[in-house]
Amino acid sequence: MLSLEMLVQEIDSVPPLPTTVTRALQVIEDRESSAKELAKVLAEDQSITATLLKYANSAYYGVSRTVSTVSEATVILGFTTIRSMLLTASVHKLVNREISGYALAQGELWKHSIQCAMVAKNLAKKCKFPQVEQAFVAGLIHDIGKVVLNNYVGAQYREIISTVEQEHIPFMEAEKQILGFNHAEVGARLALKWNLPEDLVDAIAHHHSPRGSERNSKLTALVHVADAICLMLGFGLGSDGLLYPLDEAVLDMVGLTVELIEEAMVEVQELPEFDI
Template sequence: MSNGTQMTDKSDKQRDIKSFVKKIKDLPTLPQYMLKASKIVNNPQSSAKDLAKVISEDQVLAARLLRLVNSSFYGFPQKVTTITSAIVLLGFEAIRNLLLTTSIMDIFSKNIRTKENAEELWNHVLCCGVVSKVIGEKINYQDTEELFVAGLLHDIGKTLELVTFPEKYREINEISKHRNVYIKQIEEEIFGIGHDSLGKLLATYWKLPKSLQDAMEYHHNLEGEFENSKLVYVVHVADTITKIIEIIFGYDTVVPEINKTAWENLGLDIEDLQAIIGRSISVYSEMKKTEHEIY
């Protein structure tokens, strides 16, 4: 490659990165209900009624939240009829994370132009969220809802690519499948930056919880230094298992590798893997039946 070509390639990547930064700044800020809810969750003096009041101010949001809580994903034996009851059952942090997921998805859904790629990405992150939660249940993780949201949002950098450069995003996916290599490698070749780093930029701009920032930034780079190691390990393993599930159903061809450190840290074995895959497919299938009513 000549010096001129190298300089052009470098300038193209720099221009793309600037476009990503501009797109982040152009995206709407998180809605007021999210900011109010975060303040309430962070205040130890707050009650479930305080949080319920904020959510109930938006009837559409309240209805969506109740549909989700009453979905087969949670499987509560009795129907949850009030926002206050939902908060008591799931806890402040879980409700805050679900609100966060809803608000972020709403922002991006209004900016996505290519529905086919968006659906493929959505199916991947939804499955990853489910697998993360299933792993959490298997290892007795304290907050499995946090894992669900972390899995759901771990690839938010890809969504940013999709809304900023839809044609390049499609090209990256096609090259990845053709060359049988990870998408992150192609992203760095074309954009000069991977979706993990883009996710970190976006998460920082929106001031998302540090645990979610770590999931976005480190799920492909377990050699880095991060605070929430258990959560990052779960999301990495869940992402890999999701790819295995996608291969089983013919949606992917790139055979993934589970990081040995992450796998051993979680204390999982082959029998656990089989059980996690089976349970995840079952839960994911149930969620797909009602997702249009929830998200």
């Protein structure tokens, strides 16, 4: 079984978020800060600058003239979009690999994460959840613990799967039984280490058990439902999808109806280009 010490070591081996990203996220969280302060931090990193300008100049934002400075781009995109962009770029680097412990080929965890992020954002709009961008980010990082536990799950894969089959319990319960931890708990610890807001830490920790949410239970429920939709549609159907229980009681709580869920399933689009 994985001891807490081994786990901490494993979490420490995951690269931290780049310094510029961490500092920018702090500026964004601080309600007092200005666009000028954020632009100053972002401008220190060349690749972030390039990505920001590319986003700000994309047709999506409908700007008729060329945006050429980080300050302008910061104003056009806004704090929440920039936060999603920074985290998307960082998470992409981390999860766009083979996660063999969870039977996910290279790119599959990325695809699952970004699809879940988009579905969570869409559901958030449908049920008028006020922080749609927060739902996007929570969907994006909910399975980040798999990156940490990958090797441990891989080594005990047979045992975990036979526990699922024999005891008819979901993958993540078997994961906890055999390893002592599951990817939701471990992901939450990683998010804490990255200094992400507590609502996000909570959503990661309880994405498979939304009734256990201790902070923003609606955010957690949105991620839970978005995750289930992605698994039903076959996005990222690794071993995590085995006996995945959708907690239907949370639908009411978050204000989602079966019709809205069906709508969201139809609206799942093909993956956009994320060349970041």
